[in-house]
Amino acid sequence: MTARTHVEFDDLDDLIHRLKLGTSASELHGSLCGYLAGGGRVGRQPLLSLLHLDGEAPAPAPADAALLERLSVQAGSQLADPDLGFEPMLPADDRPLAERAEATVEWCRGFLGGFGLAGTDAHANLSEEAREILRDLGTIAATSLDLGNEADDEDALIELHEFVRVGAMLLQTECAGDPAAGNDTVH
Helix, strand or coil: CCCCCCCCHHHHHHHHHHHCECCCHHHHHHHHHHHHHCCCCECCCCHHHHCCCCECCCCCCHHHHHHHHHHHHHHHHHHCCCCCCCCCCCCCCCCCHHHHHHHHHHHHHHHHHHHHHHCCHHHHHCCHHHHHHHHHHHHHHCCCCCCCCHHHHHHHHHHHHHHHHHHHHHHHHHHCCCHHHCCCCEC
16 A cells, blocks of 8 residues: 555544544544454445444545545455554554543444444354453443553553454454455455
């Protein structure tokens, strides 16, 4: 994926403000990733409708719709990346710790909502490990993080980020399968 087509956190954050969506960039990305990881497909239906995200602004302009399409393709490709290149879309590491921690909570909240929206039969047959990951993501999503010692909190956030990253990929593998095997994640 070239830098020209790669959607960054700030691109998505700007789009959310333009469309006056009642969500954050991290939560929207989490919703999309949860939907895809849960076996959902992004086809011709507009992404925001698919994820039940309505804004106060009118329908996205063509450039905004194109950005959402690129985001869908990017998320699907990264989740299925055999080199484990997936990353939750969160604020940059130079942002304040509290902002990054809250964005991680929002991403998990969005992921769980999107995963539920996918509503596939695969959910009934999840492994115990996958069910445990979903429970843990639910715990994170319901958490109000208490920050105290910045060095310890930074280390804890790194560990939490890695758990979320790997957990999302495991759920995608279990529910959505291998796109190369004919189970296309994104059209």
